[in-house]
Amino acid sequence: MLDTMTITKAVGGVCGALLIFLLGNWVGTSLYSMGGGHGGEQVASYVIDTGGDGGAAEEEAPMDFATLMASADAAKGEKVFGKCRACHKIDGSNATGPHLDGVVGRAIDAVDGFGYSGALLQVGDTWTPENLFHFLENPKGAAPGTIMSFAGLKKPADRVNLIAYLDSLGG
Numbered sequence: 001m002l003d004t005m006t007i008t009k010a011v012g013g014v015c016g017a018l019l020i021f022l023l024g025n026w027v028g029t030s031l032y033s034m035g036g037g038h039g040g041e042q043v044a045s046y047v048i049d050t051g052g053d054g055g056a057a058e059e060e061a062p063m064d065f066a067t068l069m070a071s072a073d074a075a076k077g078e079k080v081f082g083k084c085r086a087c088h089k090i091d092g093s094n095a096t097g098p099h100l101d102g103v104v105g106r107a108i109d110a111v112d113g114f115g116y117s118g119a120l121l122q123v124g125d126t127w128t129p130e131n132l133f134h135f136l137e138n139p140k141g142a143a144p145g146t147i148m149s150f151a152g153l154k155k156p157a158d159r160v161n162l163i164a165y166l167d168s169l170g171g
Contacts, residue, residue, distance in 0.1 A: 065130055068160045077165025080158045087150070090169055097148065103127050104167040119145035129163050136162065 087096040098111035106127050109116045122143045124131045135142045136159045138152040153159045 063156070065133060068133075068156055069129060069163070071157075072160040072164035074161070074164040074168045076157075077161035077163070077168075080153065080162040081165055083150075083153070084162075087148075100166055101169045104129060104132065104163065117145060117147045119143045119147075129160075129167070132163050132166075133159050 081090075084097075084100065088098070088100045089095050090099060090101045092099050092101055094111065094114045098114040098116075104127060108120050108123060108125060108127055108131075109118070120143050123135050133156075136153050137156075139146055139148045139150055141152075153162065
């Protein structure tokens with residue numbers, strides 16, 4: 001059956017396998033390590049230059065709304081409207097979202113035949129240029145619970161250009 005020599009060989013085989021595993025782990029860790037310093041400090045193996053100053057976001061000086069609207073360009077806004085075209089029409093008919101012709105100055109939740117969620121009433125009573133400006137930046141933030149899935153327009157120039165274009169459509 002089992003004599004001492006067989007047991008010694010089995011224990012020696014397990015210890016040898018453990019030693020090979022530990023040595024392999026040590027070699028792999030030293031070859032592929034990303035840590036460079038003491039105390040668990042992580043050092044990046046490469047840097048992707050994005051033109052920034054090391055991660056700090058460059059903030060634009062905030063401009064007042066009247067100045068932005070004075071520089072708005074409806075022609076550029078028509079191009080920005082391409083992002084809205086998937087859900088909104090400007091011919092008086094509803095699609096996934098309500099039609100947007102005549103939206104500037106129109107009462108919020110006022111398009112007949114469109115089922116609103118009711119969340120837009122948090123924005124105000126009327127789609128003033130200021131209300132549209134803030135809503136278009138982050139629709140879900142301005143009206144939590146809205147069913148509009150659009151992420152928003154982050155650039156203020158895009159928002160005022162779009163508002164100028166929608167305003168030029170009239171009602």
